[in-house]
Amino acid sequence: MPQVLEFKLPDLGEGLTEAEIVRWLVEVGDVVAIDQPVVEVETAKAMVEVPCPYGGVVTARFGDEGTELPVGAPLLTVAVGSPVEASGDGPAADSGTEDSGSGNVLVGYGTGAPPVRRRRVRPQGVKAAVAVPAAPEAVVPEPEHVAGPVAVVSPLVRRLARQHDLDLRRLAGSGPDGLILRADVESAIRSAAEAPVAEPAVVPAASGASASLVSSASPVSGGERVALRGVRGAVADKLSRSRREIPDATCWVDADATELMAARASMNSVAGASKVSVLALLARICTAALARYPELNSTVDQEAREIVRLPQVHLGFAAQTERGLVVPVVRDAHEGTAESIGAEIARLTEAARTGTLTPAQLTGGTFTLNNYGVFGVDGSTPIINHPEAAMLGVGRIVPKPWVHEGQLAVRQVVQLSLTFDHRVCDGGTAGGFLRYVADCVERPALLLRSL
Incomplete structure (x- = not known):
């Protein structure tokens, strides 16, 4: 049986x-x-x-x-x-x-x-x-x-239907074999918007007062409602918790990245060698800086009222995807080179884009690198990725007037910002970390001392 x-x-x-x-x-x-x-x-x-x-x-x-x-x-x-x-x-x-x-x-x-x-x-x-x-x-x-x-293939079509509370089973698809297309969903949304709305009831007022209109509409009306769930909900919860629990502070500095860009160009000119990204070089600089300032590679046990300094550097990096912001983690980044870290960043980025990252690849980070320069902005005050103690933000690298060796010149300049948990260290430690990062950006040869 x-x-x-x-x-x-x-x-x-x-x-x-x-x-x-x-x-x-x-x-x-x-x-x-x-x-x-x-x-x-x-x-x-x-x-x-x-x-x-x-x-x-x-x-x-x-x-x-x-x-x-x-x-x-x-x-x-x-x-x-x-x-x-x-x-x-x-x-x-x-x-x-x-x-x-x-x-x-x-x-x-x-x-x-x-x-x-x-x-x-x-x-x-x-x-x-x-x-x-x-x-x-x-x-x-x-x-x-x-x-x-449901005869739907595209996740974008499903998301659009969910955002507008549409039951896909009630739609007739215009695609092959009845496949529901984005145009079908958009047409249904327009039809729902154009549907007549019932007039609000007129209720006589008490005690001879003038009549008033009573409507069952929500106090907040006329706007689109998007559910905070999935990746967006998780991001909202984590950022809210970070703001509630972590007394953060931010410091920033402008750095001349001309020599760093020249060093990268020299590395990538070697025939047959893997290309090294700017993000990979900055990640390697971060691991060197964390070795000098381990206070920033830590977390706070609030119940025990203890700072826990972590022996390994599991470096997270912010990646924007169609599903929202995710932070894949490069495990044991302190043991890697710029080339190996770059290869792992590329692998995890591709997995993020295809939606195949596992939960284990998205958790356990000890420090986060956030390259918001890809959005064409110079600076930001990042929110710490709870329960970590710090995040380094990197703006765009652009030509700017700069005093170099006593002369005004056009140099490649980047703004670096460090948001840190003020419970784990004071401004002197945070400033020392950020200054070391900036020095390595301006003079990449400094990294040779830690290799």
Whole structure:
């Protein structure tokens, strides 16, 4: 007899307690193998695929695309040991018990087995949808929504629909095979905006006063509401906590980066060598500065009222993506060279752009480098990435008049700003750190002393 097993949204780790269903990768009736990805979810830190630890036939799915589910809520049910498996046409025939699952259910992790081609079958001896008691906090969709995913491919289309509270299942797509396009969503938004609005009720005033209009509208009306969730919600929570808990201060300095740019050009002129970015050079300068001023590579244990100085430098760098601001982390940056750090920054940046960063790659930083110069601005007062103790901000590098060796000249100038937790050090330490960074920018040969 087949056994129906329930697969729940697993513990995502890193303090994450919920996830949004972005795209179902299987449908009811599909045969799945152990560790086959079955759903793509978006957490506050990354967009990843969740593998199912059971092999068998999918009998039910819980949650529409766009639904947020808490950890522990049912995702789907799988009939294992079904006749289709016993015939040798399905996944491994010995997966008929719960213990046969792989256990690889953490988001972003799995066996790496090759994908299995989906085949739809009609389960024999198993109902198409099995009623499984849901956790109290789980959101169980209406029965008609279990039939299959919405005909949408683009995440931008889904986001646009969510922002305007549109039910994609009510839209008829104009694309191939009924695919819902951005134009379809925008047309529905315009239609909703042009729909007639009911007149407010006129209620007679008491005690002979003049009549007043009573409306059920919100006190704040006429504006677009965007939910603070996902990456944007996580950023909002972290920045708010940073402002509440950390007494920060900022100091800044202008530096002549002409020699740094010349040194980079010389490095990149070597045939066959990997290109070194300005960000990689600044990251290497930061690790050298943190070795001299370890107070800034620390965190504060508020309950114990202790400063914890950290032995490793896990360098975060701010990266802007379509999903919002993320901070990937270069592990053990203090052990790397400008070339190796640059290669890791490039790898993590590409993962950020494609939405494949894992929660582990977005947490555990001890110091953050923020290059806001890519936005064409000179300066900023960054907010510290809680629970770190400092962040170095870098503005754009532009030609400016500068006194060089007693003569007025046009030099490549950059503004550097350091925001620091005033609990871990005073201005003298912060100023010394920033001055060392500026000196290395102006005279890169100083780094040779620490190599």
